[in-house]
Amino acid sequence: MTAPPLIEVEDLRIDLDDGAKHVAAVEGVSFRIDRGETFGLVGESGCGKSITALALIGLLRRPLSVAAGTIRFEGREIQGLSAAEQRALRGNRIAMIFQEPMTALNPVSPVGRQIAEMFVLHKGKSWREANRLAVEALANVRVPAPERRVKDYPHQLSGGMRQRVMIAIALACDPDLLIADEPTTALDVTVQAEIIELMRNLCAERGTAILMISHDLGLVANVCRRVGVMYAGRIVEERGSDDIFRACAHPYTQGLVDSLPRLGSRAALGRSRLREIAGVVPAIADFPGGCRFNPRCAQATEICRTTAPETTWLGAGGLVRCHHHA
């Protein structure tokens, strides 16, 4: 018998229920991430990728809740765990870094203390030992002069440094899975590349799996081995990241690929302007019937408006949900 995958999401459905309305924000989402693997979730804002991540660590709060499906971490169902068992997973086995390094650090606590807290909290270290480990952790994320930097407060650091600190906190306990929610969106492009490189190297060294969440298909495809494309609460296509540019199967993915700006693209691709996807993302309350992408899809036909497409398996573990997939 093979070991269970690190994390396995099956047919996840997340409901939004604020009393007045009751709708499925995320529906039928399944994916698995093996140890040390890198998986990306791509989609526009509001497609449900961030709440899927929150569900993974058992932190959905009202009005959101997991309505159906299972999330298994090393074969154990997350929802079945007690609050204390879930807390022991969070930060320790599953860690997370956020979009805004500005606000994700406590402004009144020195960064070293915030890193050290992880060792005290999850590894039961003494504060003296934890402080020593915090210096090491800062050195690992290539922060210069870490023994002085540990005493700094977040506002004394630049955005890139803060995100390094976030990574140090997240990787402090050698987690098995790192969830990166738009980790570089708030950073300068040059710093972005450094941070991504750092995150990828550190995770590769430790065999930490990455679940990367972003709206940036190019970035995700660059970091992750496999990519799931989410639209309006469903995964519409899942492919190896090499395949996704070469031959994407879903019209929405094609739209994302086409809307990526490329340097020197005019001559190479013979097009004069960036193409966008017509229309806007539907609000959760009024997802269209049938295939949820149909109002914006150029290839939509009658069946797209009435019937939700089934999963079609493609070669090499890929899948697509479209009636007209190529």
Next chain:
Amino acid sequence: MKLGTSAIIGGLLFALAIFVGLFAPWLAHTDPVMGANLMNAEEPPSWIWWFGTDAQGRDIYSRVVHGARISLTVGIVSQLVNSVIGVTLGLTAGYWGGWWDDVVNGLTNLMLAIPSLIFALAIMAVLGPGLTSLLIALGLTNWSFTCRIARASTLSLKSQGYVQAARVLGYGDLRIMITQLLPNMVGPIIVIGTLGMGGAVLAEASLSFLGLGIRPPYPSWGSMLSEARDQITTAPWLSVFPGLAIFLTVLGLNLLGDGLRDVLDPQSRSRRA
């Protein structure tokens, strides 16, 4: 951080009061209670009797100096009790919400609706006069503002990224409250506490004046005022000096509170940064 003039003046006045209270036995000329001598009754202020003497010939200066001990003890301790109660209730109510929040809110509104001095009077009436009952009465009746501030701060801090992040990193509720929420709200809590201390000194004086606080012959500023009220025309120094002591201490605390607000206010801090 730059302290304003008002914080410095207020701080000095408060520090002076603390100093006098701490070193009262060395600063006083005579024993505040037993130093009575009818030969010296009702002497006006002079080089010998700095603040004059009362009808029993006790040195008012020594009594004011010793009174600082009681007034400050009551002010500081009762406000500490208030702060602890207010922060605990406000923080947990704001954090957990739900029925507990309703309970705390109801309690706070109840406390705000009853004049706190009347409430303290009622408690004193049950417990009887004395320092301990004074501390209990004042410590239990003035936490509502602290509670409101703590609850409001918690509600706004709760949605901050770092509080969410702490939850994601596996912090428990208690740890989040102590490491993430509390340090971020100490500013306003300290300001309210300092102002409340002034209020507590005044409340002690009022209760003692009404005969429910510190009982004569022990000197507290309020009880001294109470004793002096019959002689206010014949021996005004009996009321002027304890009154001045109350005035300067409360003024100092209020200036300090205002000054600290300027320093600790997150908005003014971010302006500087």
